[in-house]
Amino acid sequence: MDMNEHVGSGSEPDQTSDDSQRESDAQLRGVIDEYMSTFQPEPEDTAGVRERILQLVRDDLYRGPSTSLQTQQGHPFSISTASVRSIVRNAVDAVDGIRARSVDVEPAGDPEGSAAMVSLTVAMRAGISFAPTAEAIRRSVSAEVLAELGIPAARIDINAEDVYVD
Amino acid sequence: MYSGNGSVNGSNSGKEVVESARLADSVTSIAGVRALAPGLRDLVATATAKVLRRTGDEPVGVDVTRGGDGVKVRIDAHLDHTRAVAEVVDEIFSVVEADIARGAVEVSGRLDIDLRVVSRG
Amino acid sequence: MKIFSPVKQVRPDVANMLTAIAVTYDVDMTRHDDRFDIVTLVVRAREGDIDAFEALVDRYETKLLRFCLRTLGDRQDAEDVVQDTLVQAWKSMNALTEPAAFGTWIYRLASNKCTDLLRRRMARPSDAQDPDDMSIHADGRASVEKSVEARTALQHFSDVLQTLSSEQRVTWVLHQMEGLSYAEVATTLGISEGSVRGRIHRARTAIMEGMEGWT
Numbered sequence: 355m356d357m358n359e360h361v362g363s364g365s366e367p368d369q370t371s372d373d374s375q376r377e378s379d380a381q382l383r384g385v386i387d388e389y390m391s392t393f394q395p396e397p398e399d400t401a402g403v404r405e406r407i408l409q410l411v412r413d414d415l416y417r418g419p420s421t422s423l424q425t426q427q428g429h430p431f432s433i434s435t436a437s438v439r440s441i442v443r444n445a446v447d448a449v450d451g452i453r454a455r456s457v458d459v460e461p462a463g464d465p466e467g468s469a470a471m472v473s474l475t476v477a478m479r480a481g482i483s484f485a486p487t488a489e490a491i492r493r494s495v496s497a498e499v500l501a502e503l504g505i506p507a508a509r510i511d512i513n514a515e516d517v518y519v520d
Numbered sequence: 521m522y523s524g525n526g527s528v529n530g531s532n533s534g535k536e537v538v539e540s541a542r543l544a545d546s547v548t549s550i551a552g553v554r555a556l557a558p559g560l561r562d563l564v565a566t567a568t569a570k571v572l573r574r575t576g577d578e579p580v581g582v583d584v585t586r587g588g589d590g591v592k593v594r595i596d597a598h599l600d601h602t603r604a605v606a607e608v609v610d611e612i613f614s615v616v617e618a619d620i621a622r623g624a625v626e627v628s629g630r631l632d633i634d635l636r637v638v639s640r641g
Numbered sequence: 642m643k644i645f646s647p648v649k650q651v652r653p654d655v656a657n658m659l660t661a662i663a664v665t666y667d668v669d670m671t672r673h674d675d676r677f678d679i680v681t682l683v684v685r686a687r688e689g690d691i692d693a694f695e696a697l698v699d700r701y702e703t704k705l706l707r708f709c710l711r712t713l714g715d716r717q718d719a720e721d722v723v724q725d726t727l728v729q730a731w732k733s734m735n736a737l738t739e740p741a742a743f744g745t746w747i748y749r750l751a752s753n754k755c756t757d758l759l760r761r762r763m764a765r766p767s768d769a770q771d772p773d774d775m776s777i778h779a780d781g782r783a784s785v786e787k788s789v790e791a792r793t794a795l796q797h798f799s800d801v802l803q804t805l806s807s808e809q810r811v812t813w814v815l816h817q818m819e820g821l822s823y824a825e826v827a828t829t830l831g832i833s834e835g836s837v838r839g840r841i842h843r844a845r846t847a848i849m850e851g852m853e854g855w856t
Contacts, residue, residue: 410724
């Protein structure tokens with residue numbers, strides 16, 4: 355059992371033993387390097403693991419939360435919240451210099467669910483002007499939500515929370 | 521065709537399994553519907569055999585159940601990108617209602633269509 | 642009737658970051674997600690963006706697999722740990738309070754699983770393997786050998802690693818093979834830097850003693 359687990363810095367070796375440790379590290383370096391090169395993941399290994407992970411994640415997504423909406427003809431339905439967010443995200447990403455981050459879509463309107471209330475945060479490329487870009491985001495999201503979901507966006511809140519450099 | 525009545529092991533009787541299968545056929549042929557939730561293909565193919573083993577927690581694409589006051593049709597659908605979601609939803613409703621009008625599903629009392637879009641891709 | 646909310650202004654502190662921030666990312670993929678910064682990917686993934694999660698997997702999978710291979714010495718075990726780690730990450734990403742710390746967090750999840758697995762291995766008396774009886778094959782799988790063969794320094798080194806405690810082994814691999822500093826190892830494992838130094842000191846001592854005459 356590791357005795358030093360709960361102790362602070364009291365058991366640190368001093369500077370001279372750091373030096374001797376570096377010496378012994380150098381002696382072992384050859385063996386360590388050889389050991390490290392023995393364990394290289396093959397592309398087939400990573401591909402296999404990747405596929406299994408994504409399948410499990412997809413299954414988990416299918417069981418995820420839903421958003422309740424209603425068509426203009428009055429037919430109620432629920433849709434995986436991930437699917438709705440994806441529609442909005444694509445619309446936001448399509449705007450030059452903008453990356454969608456957090457997306458929230460809530461049922462709105464009367465009857466509830468006949469419209470969508472969208473709030474989102476974005477990262478913007480350094481140097482772009484926010485006000486006209488926000489206009490472009492709203493136009494894009496509004497059009498995409500109507501075209502892909504078939505439901506109008508009643509409200510679109512946008513918050514720029516970060517800047518990135520290309 | 522299985523003609524027994526009453527539940528065996530789960531929530532549906534043989535009649536409801538057959539009705540589910542009929543609706544499933546109609547719904548999957550709608551443009552924009554990529555698939556129904558996994559498990560339904562097996563159910564449709566061996567509906568008769570499966571009735572006796574069926575548990576309530578198998579995922580089904582279309583699930584017809586009868587409660588106290590009417591009939592509930594549950595549909596879990598995977599859509600594609602070709603049409604707006606609301607458009608496909610409206611068509612699913614009209615197809616199911618048309619099937620019911622034709623007698624594919626016997627409805628007395630309320631009809632409740634519970635539709636969930638599981639994915640879109 | 643559409644009503645749009647008023648546009649919110651960029652926070653002054655964000656505006657000041659215009660000149661200060663440089664975000665790095667990999668550039669060799671074609672999907673735009675793969676050029677996104679870590680924070681964007683994590684925020685999106687935890688809201689169900691499977692493409693963003695896939696980009697994170699692409700970025701970390703090979704490194705994690707290599708780390709687990711070096712720590713566990715077994716390909717199947719390493720794959721299982723990486724799979725469990727990344728699936729757990731997907732399911733519990735809301736537990737990550739700082740998206741920028743995703744890399745450290747994922748290493749911690751993997752380290753904990755490796756430690757648990759090593760402990761379970763060592764706790765099974767029927768599977769207890771005498772270092773003198775073991776050798777590693779070219780594909781990194783440890784196995785019991787009945788006959789004593791001429792051993793290489795590499796084989797002996799692998800045997801010596803088996804004798805370390807699970808905590809020592811994980812800590813030592815993170816520092817010596819993954820190249821993390823003491824501070825980075827401490828952050829990854831959620832322990833003090835002093836504990837890291839202590840474990841590495843003891844691991845080194847054991848390895849030096851075990852390798853005496855072999856290098």
